[in-house]
Amino acid sequence: MAEKNRETVVAVSKPAAGEAGRTGDWRSHTPRIDHEKCSQQESCLLCWMYCPDGVISREFPLEIDVEYCKGCGICAEECPRKAITMVQGRQSQGDPDEGH
Amino acid sequence: MATKAAKELPKEEFILPGTRSCAACGLMLTYRHSLKALDPGKTIVAVPASCMTVLHGVYPITPVKVICVNNPFAATGAAASGIVAGLKATGKAGYTVVAFAGDGGTYDIGIQSLSGALERGTDFMYVCYDNEGYMNTGTQRSSASPAGAVTTTTPILAKLQHKKDMLRIVEAHRIPYVATASPSFPLDLYDKVRKAKEIKGSRYIEVHAPCPPGWGFPNKDLIKMGKLAADTAVHVLYEIVDGKFRLTSRSLRLAEKGGKKTVADYVKGQTRFKKITEGQIQALQEFTDRRWYEFMERHQNGRS
Numbered sequence: 169m170a171e172k173n174r175e176t177v178v179a180v181s182k183p184a185a186g187e188a189g190r191t192g193d194w195r196s197h198t199p200r201i202d203h204e205k206c207s208q209q210e211s212c213l214l215c216w217m218y219c220p221d222g223v224i225s226r227e228f229p230l231e232i233d234v235e236y237c238k239g240c241g242i243c244a245e246e247c248p249r250k251a252i253t254m255v256q257g258r259q260s261q262g263d264p265d266e267g268h
Numbered sequence: 269m270a271t272k273a274a275k276e277l278p279k280e281e282f283i284l285p286g287t288r289s290c291a292a293c294g295l296m297l298t299y300r301h302s303l304k305a306l307d308p309g310k311t312i313v314a315v316p317a318s319c320m321t322v323l324h325g326v327y328p329i330t331p332v333k334v335i336c337v338n339n340p341f342a343a344t345g346a347a348a349s350g351i352v353a354g355l356k357a358t359g360k361a362g363y364t365v366v367a368f369a370g371d372g373g374t375y376d377i378g379i380q381s382l383s384g385a386l387e388r389g390t391d392f393m394y395v396c397y398d399n400e401g402y403m404n405t406g407t408q409r410s411s412a413s414p415a416g417a418v419t420t421t422t423p424i425l426a427k428l429q430h431k432k433d434m435l436r437i438v439e440a441h442r443i444p445y446v447a448t449a450s451p452s453f454p455l456d457l458y459d460k461v462r463k464a465k466e467i468k469g470s471r472y473i474e475v476h477a478p479c480p481p482g483w484g485f486p487n488k489d490l491i492k493m494g495k496l497a498a499d500t501a502v503h504v505l506y507e508i509v510d511g512k513f514r515l516t517s518r519s520l521r522l523a524e525k526g527g528k529k530t531v532a533d534y535v536k537g538q539t540r541f542k543k544i545t546e547g548q549i550q551a552l553q554e555f556t557d558r559r560w561y562e563f564m565e566r567h568q569n570g571r572s
Contacts (some may be wrong), residue, residue, distance in 0.1 A: 181330035186286035188325070194291060210275045217274035217454055218491050220289070220296040222281045236285035238481075240292035241488035254488075 186236070191221075195239030198259040203229045205251035215243035215252060234260055271455045278304045284331040289323045292487035294477030294494065295397045296323060297451035299332075299368070302395060307459035308334045311364045312355075314348040316378060317341045318370040319404040320397070342379045344369045345385035348392045364465055371412035372402045373433050386441040386470045393464050393471040396434070399479040407482045407540075414502075415552055416535070416544035417483075426543045430555050438472045439508060445471040447507035447516075452494025453476075456517035457507060465506075476503040484539025493537065498522070500534040501560040506567070513570035516561065523564050531556055558563040 208228045216224045223233040224243060232243075242253040271277065274561040289296040303311075315321055321338060324330050339347035348367040355363050366562040369378055374396040382394060401419055402408040409419040411432040414420045418426045439446050445467045457475065460496070464471040478493040480486065485493055497503040500519040505519040515523050522528055533554045535541040544552075 179327055181325060181327050181335045183284060183331065184329045185284040185331065187284070188286055188288040191286045210272060213274040217277065218297070220291075220293050220300065220451075220490070221285055221287065222283060222300055223285050226279055233285055238291035240490070241486075242292055242365045242490055245488040246491055261437040 178223050183268075190235055191238050192235045192258065192260060194233075195258050197241060197254040197256060198234060199232055199237065199239070199241070199243050199252050200255050200259075201230055201232065202251045202252060202253070205249050206230060206247075207249055207251075212248070214246050214248065218242050218246050234258075271459050277454070277458060282308045282333045283323075284333070287323055287331045288325060290317065290479075290481055292480050292490045293319070293323075294399060294451050294479055294490060295319055295370075297454070297474045297490070298395075298449075298457065298477050299323065300398055301451070301454045301458050302366075302368075302461045303332075303334060305458045306334075306364055306366065306465055310362050311335070311366055312337065312351055314339055314344055314351060314365065314367040316344045316347075316369050316373040317404075318373050319399070320368050320370065322404060330464070341373055341383050343378045344373055345381035345383070345390075345394070347381075348394070349385045349388065349390045352390055352392055367392060367394045369394070369506070370398055370403070371396060371398040371400060371434075372410045374398075375411045375432050379437075383437075383441065386438065386472070389443070389469050391468055391470070392504070393461075393473065395461075396474045397477040398474055399477045399482060400431070401479075401482055401537050403479050403482040415555070416548040417540045417541070418543050424498055426541075426548070427495065430552075432472070433559075435472075435474060438474075441470070442511070443470040443472060444468070444510055445473075445507070447473045448503065448505055450476045450494045450498060450503060450505065451472055453505065453517050453536070460507060460516075463509075467509075482540070484542075489537070496529065496534050496537070498531045499527075500531055501556050501563075502531065502534055504560065504563050506563060513563075513566040515567045519563075520567075523567060528560070539546045 222235045227232040241254050244254045344367045352364045400413045408421045415430045447460045505517045506515045
């Protein structure tokens with residue numbers, strides 16, 4: 169008798185970025201950081217802490233991953249120094265929707 | 269030791285960017301900091317049909333670096349119990365089993381399996397992220413929706429009943445740890461999840477997760493809305509360790525220093541309350557005040 173195949177096949181997802189695609193495309197406004205206004209202090213990091221998607225870097229000067237930033241504007245709202253402003257548009261290079 | 273500043277939170281992220289959750293999702297922020305508090309290499313998450321399933325992605329990709337078991341809507345407590353039993357049977361030690369369910373999957377549909385798991389004293393943590401409705405399926409009414417809120421199943425008169433006091437039901441099981449938290453206070457949330465992780469037995473944390481599309485407020489105001497809920501005592505932050513009650517974070521400060529805002533302040537910023545009447549606001553205020561004074565009294569008694 170042939171040996172039984174006891175291998176179990178389970179559908180398991182594997183982790184990867186961009187599960188829902190480039191979520192930066194959802195954005196209507198884009199956060200822009202004024203690095204001179206930013207305190208650049210470890211003691212702040214409020215934007216990093218409050219970003220639901222965790223797309224703000226933790227190292228200074230802070231950087232926002234615009235490929236995935238959904239543009240909710242929490243960072244601009246919560247920044248105690250008003251160093252982040254939301255500017256109109258997706259601000260990504262080669263965006264076909266940004267008509268010229 | 270309480271975490272005092274953002275810099276003390278772990279740097280590593282366990283949710284990769286580009287998730288399916290809405291912009292400014294209260295759940296997403298909750299989950300992000302909860303995973304930082306857990307040890308994701310040694311954590312198994314049980315998730316029912318909910319916004320959380322959506323966040324966890326569509327096969328074969330997931331943005332979350334944690335083992336997750338998807339279970340039926342009503343079965344979160346049972347599924348988590350099964351995982352705990354399975355780990356024990358196979359001799360795998362050191363894992364934390366955490367169930368993450370919404371208010372629909374906790375207050376309504378999942379209440380029997382949760383109660384069963386708590387009664388058995390299952391060694392697991394249950395986190396209910398309460399966004400006050402069935403947000404994933406289109407903002408239907410749940411027993412966690414507040415009175416006066418318009419939902420897609422209460423479109424004309426708005427909801428007439430007050431929110432169910434689920435925490436009292438959970439507390440009645442006399443489990444070692446019950447707490448409430450909010451993504452607007454990530455440090456408090458982080459501390460509570462970390463504390464719960466170290467406790468043996470059933471642990472329950474309820475997180476008040478504001479939902480901009482469901483509640484009708486601008487995305488950017490997510491944090492402010494959660495803080496306002498604490499300032500108006502609509503959502504009170506506390507923890508009960510072995511029956512000992514203690515207010516924490518913003519709610520503790522509110523009890524000590526006063527300055528409680530009115531429910532009218534909270535209601536006016538959300539379009540779900542567009543049909544609320546003066547009488548309903550009054551009733552909501554009385555409901556909130558009654559709870560708040562009860563909590564203050566328990567806080568005093570807990571200390572003495």
